[in-house]
Ligand SMILES: Nc1ncnc2c1ncn2[C@@H]1O[C@H](COP(=O)(O)OP(=O)(O)OP(=O)(O)O)[C@@H](O)[C@H]1O
């Protein structure tokens with residue numbers, strides 16, 4: 532526990548101060564001492580003490596002054612006052628002004644030990660609470676969704692509007708783009724934040740169980756239904772239900788879901804009693820629901836019910852600017868989680884990450900960072916730590932097929948022609964995705980965009 536707990540002892544009496552310091556040091560605390568108010572205040576300004584033990588009467592000021600000052604500049608520090616004259620009144624004053632406790636002279640060392648350790652315990656609890664609270668708040672605030680790209684700014688703008696409404700939201704995006712993260716952020720920043728957020732992954736539950744999972748069942752409704760069980764919709768009442776992978780919902784359940792959404796009520800499987808509900812629905816899909824509707828695989832009426840507000844999360848390869856911020860965020864987060872010292876990443880390694888196409892999107896990036904931290908102890912992650920798959924294979928030493936004509940050549944124009952040809956091939960094979968095309972060409976996206984502009988290749 533003693534990761535050097537710092538204690539400041541303030542007493543004008545040399546012997547008293549030395550004895551106190553020695554005793555506290557013998558418990559393992561790091562003790563500093565001051566003989567008057569002025570030097571004490573100078574120390575308090577510079578050092579964050581856990582506990583201050585101060586005599587109430589000092590030559591140049593009083594323990595109360597110190598106390599007031601500490602409350603202002605170091606509110607986390609606990610102050611224990613020592614009173615020589617058993618003066619109950621000043622002790623009470625001190626307590627009122629925010630002292631943790633007081634002890635009377637002559638000091639009983641066992642008492643002091645207990646009071647100090649109580650003060651430390653209180654601090655621990657307080658800072659733990661603060662940490663937990665910050666975690667709970669921080670976890671779902673938009674500021675834990677990293678993104679500075681224009682594409683993500685649009686997402687944030689729309690989210691800001693969504694949190695003020697109660698409409699159904701359909702979050703779409705490729706795997707790992709942050710659909711669940713965004714759904715939670717919408718719930719925990721919205722008016723229902725105090726109410727439950729219930730997630731159901733429609734693709735992870737066997738079809739036969741999904742109906743009862745969503746809507747509940749009564750005893751005897753089917754083999755194995757040994758008692759009444761409320762469904763996720765009931766559990767989410769007044770809050771939000773998050774229907775993940777909604778595209779995998781079988782057609783017969785789509786009909787039932789539509790009724791629940793229209794009537795705002797459910798019937799548990801095997802019962803005809805209706806239960807009124809008030810639930811916000813956020814659903815998510817990584818398949819193209821609109822196409823599924825066209826192909827008759829998803830009910831059109833349900834699609835419109837769910838898709839009152841569409842929220843599309845762009846794939847990571849379309850927001851290359853976010854990568855540096857995500858990398859920094861995950862480096863910090865993973866080092867903290869794994870209890871490792873903070874890391875940084877070399878420019879070269881970062882560029883490799885920026886040029887990769889990230890088919891698994893943010894999740895793939897987060898997993899890679901975690902792996903790289905786990906596999907190396909070095910303070911800086913370098914290109915050598917980046918897997919070959921991500922750096923990609925670069926054609927090296929390809930034979931040049933051009934020859935210099937007798938009449939000479941327009942070098943600049945020829946190079947432009949070669950550039951134009953290779954860029955259009957790269958764009959073609961990457962489906963027009965610039966980040967991927969840039970990776971194929973071994974340049975970064977910005978350079979590619981500049982070249983496209985300079986070569987007048989747009990459209
Ligand atoms: N913009 C972002 N900022 C910070 N972390 C993110 C961001 N986007 C995604 N993540 C993180 O990436 C991981 C994957 O996100 P999430 O589970 O929300 O994706 P998903 O779209 O639901 O993926 P899937 O379709 O595979 O279920 C999570 O750990 C999430 O916290």
Ligand SMILES: [Mg+2]
Pocket residue numbers: 710711775
């Ligand atoms: Mg998900």
